[in-house]
Amino acid sequence: MNGAFDVIIVGTGAGGGTLARHLASSGKRILLLERGDWLPREPQNWSTADVFVDNRYISPDTWVDGKGKTFQPQVHYFVGGATKLYGAALYRMRAEDFGLLRHMDGISPAWPIDYADMEPYYTAAEQMYQVHGARGEDPTEPPASGPYPFPAVSHEPRIQQLHDDLARAGYHPFHAPCGIMLNEANMPYSACVRCPTCDGFPCLVHAKSDAEVLGVRPALEHSNVTLLTNAEAVKLETNAAGTAVTTVVVEHDGHEERYEGHLIVVSAGAANSAKLLLRSANDKHPNGLANSSDQVGRNYMFHDSQAVLALSKEPNPTVFQKTLGINDFYFSGPDFDYPMGNIQMIGKSQAAMFRGEKPIETKLAPTWALRDVATHAVDFWLSTEDLPRAENRVTVDKDGRVNLAYTPSNPSAAKQLYHQLKSMLGSLGMHPEHLVHRFAYMKSDIPIAGVAHQAGTCRFGRDPATSVLDTDCRAHELDNLYVVDTSFFPSISAVNPALTAMANAIRVGDHLLQRLAATATGAKKAGPAANGSR
Template sequence: MSDTHYDIIIIGTGAGGGTMLDTLRKSGKRILVLERGTFLPKEKANWDAGEVFQKERYHNAEDFLDDRGEPFQPETSYWVGGSTKFYGAAMFRLRETDFQRVQHAGGVSPKWPLTYADFEPYYTKAEKLYSVHGKSNLDPTEPYRSAGYPHDAISHEPVIQELYDTLTHKGYRPFYLPLGIRLNEQDPLRSACIRCDTCDGFPCLIDAKADADVTCIRPALNDSNVTLLTHARATRLLTNAQGNEIKAVEVESGGSQRQFSADIVVVSCGAINSALLFQQSATDRHPDGLANRSGQVGRNFMKHQNAAIMALSRQANPTVFQKTLGLNDFYYGDKEFNFPMGHIQLMGKANKDMIGADAPALAPDFVLEKVAHHTTDWWLMAEDLPDPDNRIELRKGKRILHYKANNEEGFNRLRTKWKAILQECTPCDSTLDHTLYFGKTISLAGVSHQNGTMRFGTDPATSVLDLNCKTHEIDNLYVVDASFFVSSGAVNPSLTIIANAIRVGEHILDRMK
């Protein structure tokens, strides 16, 4: 067999590609994994907020253009493990209704071609693989489960526990965030995680975060049938003369072009870059990009409506590992607003350098440090709706991301509602008395939740991928990142990407038998 031919090629090592490798690695098939980056270095800067947030030390994506022609750099990075190296490891299942048609104030979230029941067994496998901690029957929107969480919920520190108790007393239903970290609170000496304050948004210096690199890629490298090639950027997918099969993957590596072939090619570059790879692989048979007879490649880009809110109190908040509490009471709306609003969760604890990344340049460090010691930090998320005009486009070699926010009324209500609830739940005799709020809506550069650019479905006229995430038009080409999403829901997408990669991986195993 040629040393450039494999049974399977996987392009990308993030939540989709890494999990796909874990699913296939014991098959005995020869697998080549291509990663345009390399292993993220272990260094003190991993836990340095100034380096990570202000200097953006690990953001290495190329510049894009917005639809006004203005350049920007997406807040994403090319490393083994992909975006999971920096994620907060919040591992949510989409709600059962997220797979159905949902009316929002700003439009309709369409029905998926599969249901929650189709994904449920794979969610269970995904939670086990990524060491998810949680507690059932607290979140009022939680879908049914065939098994409990594989690990106990991560405990709240005292200030957050008091807030949890107060919210519960007021009639709200907070819950423990489901988190994928390698923590053992019962036996700390056996715990990889030390509950530090540099988790959410940071690479983990001690490999305690259940990212795709630590969980899937490194263990697979012990298998003789697996080859990982780093600094290897897939530049084109080459088809046969009929245009119905990928005959080679063109790769830029070490300053030269190489080609590799495989019986099955799996693309998992992230929703933006996967769509770009398809577009830049256009041929006479596929003049608008591979598998794009529907015209849907690159369209319906979604990234959630996201905002960070820092609630400032006169009392200090000494919490270290803060990201443990969530609230979904307004996921479907409330009595005053009969449309979905979204999801609320704690962020990692802010410090002066994280605040300084968005503060005025002349703000002195001692002021930023004082502020950081008195905040409780929240992440609010709402669904943006699929819009064919929100798209990634390759034009004359330029990468253009067209995006206009939609469905904002519910999100704005959620922000107003949450500030009012925090004031209601933190009277002056409480540990925290939130009296001032500041924060930001996440800009176009914040694409960590990117999804939807190559939706799956049963109709080749309106979708790019079939129900097994194989392209309708090319028989050996699959996509397993968040490109396949039909809608975004209002919870973190990582677990759904992982569950789907397991589902598609098992299909590929059956196919190759």
């Protein structure tokens, strides 16, 4: 790896992995830096106890909250980033989400670009990640220039019954957009029937549309792309004038290495991207790179999400439960004139999950009782927009640890959405009095430990005084520094952010190709073994 690279990408998740694939065929020399390693394909991938009780794939890192208490964030450092364990629910933001929205507890600010600017890239991202869905079912669905590339994943019988019950009650249930790769018969791989669910688990058979399988691996088929794993970027160094980044300092397998690049793209996740910029302070940038506005690390958002379990009056043997969504209350609801959010399904409850999620409460519970609860469980994910607040922020302490100060920003809407769902259960074949909260992906009782949808710490905008990045996601103050993970979000909407990060990475990729005077066509391909792909 001698000499300078044309592009260095820090992070291989939804932003970095997608960008790498989009740039790969340009022929330009690209270096991918991944803090973690390849996630091993092993039987434990599908073990509920290993994933939910033992936290096998959670980083041992500790962060510090606003009160000085340490906690273990639910982050995953692997090739493919957080997408290795996400649920692959690939939603577009609503068109209105790009404008200013008034909530009961505050304002969701407008983006500096419109939905129309992002739409072609949403289409490209849906193609790249093989999204399955159905246009026209969701009343809040934004305009699209074409159909989904693949038909919607069919509901299993109990979820189809829920869909029909919702429709009869006057609601508008729809097939959730899913990133899952099906076989030639348009059915899940036969091995998938043994998987507890895509949600929160790695996929042993690579049937999940994640950034490793559909981003990094295709990129590595090109001989001009190099991946370095177990390589954490710890500092960015600039030229003497402080106008451009020259070097990425990396801790690789216990020793320091330095890499020079023409264009530097940071995509380490909202908290860690902010951490990297803050740790890179120098004489020209005493408060951290790109931070003369004091906005780096601020406006941290991660959705006000609630995982709730309802007990069905009849068994729910569903395996793949994440096929249904409801947006009837996205912008308002009965007796509530403000946005409430999105309801979708979460991965199906398993008895072992309860041991991991609520160890104290379930310590004395017999396993048969937990299995009975899981058998009748129908699991919902309620997502309310988290509003940006300057005081919700990432800082870095003297030991280099992330400090995360956070106060919930939109509790009224979250509470209203919960009660809305509860009020509906009686007509949906479920017990309203048995709607209970799940911790979903976190054992910790610290709410901020669940950082799956983190965003906002390097917001983009047109005014350098109030934003970190311009509309191309380039730092206002450094000519060659870009950020393409969800850090750039000025607001987070109420739907899963992954597809927006993927679409934006393609959008920024087109801009980078213009800067590099290249087109993404025709580069000679090499086999995966040439780059160490497994």
